[in-house]
Amino acid sequence: MDVVAYIRVSTGKQEASGLGLEAQLDYIQTAANQQGWNIVATYSDTISGSVAPEERPQMALALSHGLPIVAAKLDRFSRDVEHMAGLMKRVQVKVATMPTADNFQLHLFAALAEQERTFIRQRVKDALEALQARADNGCVESVAKIERRTEALQKGRKGNVLVMSEVKAEKVKEHQAKLAPFVMAALYKGASTLQALADVLNAQALFTSRGGEWSPTTVRRLMLALDVTFKKA
Structure with missing residues (x-):
């Protein structure tokens, strides 16, 4: 079964130090090996667990696959029962530390954790x-x-504010760098307006760093960051 791995740390400091990231990956990989899961992608958010899963940038990307999502522990998704219920309505949720648990059991564990x-x-x-x-x-x-x-x-x-700002800026740069080949290919093929380029990126399911669709405004920012312009007629 194909799955998507999801990792969450609460602070930029934890992410920068690797605290918790490797442990979560180990839990997920171990469960995947035991259950025969094929991890097709891995996403990591640096954000408080109080933020609803659907509002997290990297979770939005994970959800876009339409595949079951695996986290190391239940609290990496959320400690909020309402949040968990909403997430489980959208996607099949798997937890590495209890890989055979169904939605009913996970809901009970979430309720106990919230209490x-x-x-x-x-x-x-x-x-x-x-x-x-x-x-x-x-x-x-x-x-x-x-x-x-x-x-x-x-x-x-x-x-935390300083570290999270630095980490966020670095992740945005990495995301922009990954998009560069697609932007250059679209320009080479004749995309000549901001909207046209936005349409190309959206058609290929290449989301913004926040997990949203492209608009002329966000495309303009991307082009400025990549220092590219439209081909002259």
Whole structure:
């Protein structure tokens, strides 16, 4: 059976370091060998699991194959029951760590995962409220803990934004480079307008870096990035 592999990490820092990527690939490849799956393509998103699968750029490309999609673990798809239900309506979902599970079983596991996430959030919330209460009552150590946590969160947000921006820019460049031969071939064959070139790319199911269809505006940006122009009459 032909399948598409899907990998997801939450931050650009994790992707840049390879943290989690190799492990996910190993899980998927092991399951594929055991189940006789043929992996025809692999897609990887660097994005929070809170984003619906259909709204992720690389997942959109994975869905375009119309084949079963395999992830290493269920939470690589989503921890949200509603998201999982929506995804399973569109495509057959496979999980490497439980390759024989059907949609009903996967739905149950997703429900349990969502419940556990709710419990964890509540425990963290209760712990932070207790810490804040001690700080309000004059506990010097609690005040220091809150200050350190706030500082760490601020640094983390800034660092993640920078790393994710760099990773995103690099992936866009790689995607544009892969499209270059198709653009040059279309120009050679006589495509002479932005819309004509967009039609050629769309007809070949060559999506934008965000997984969408081409328009004159996105084609213009691509041509500028590739430094190519239409042939003069």
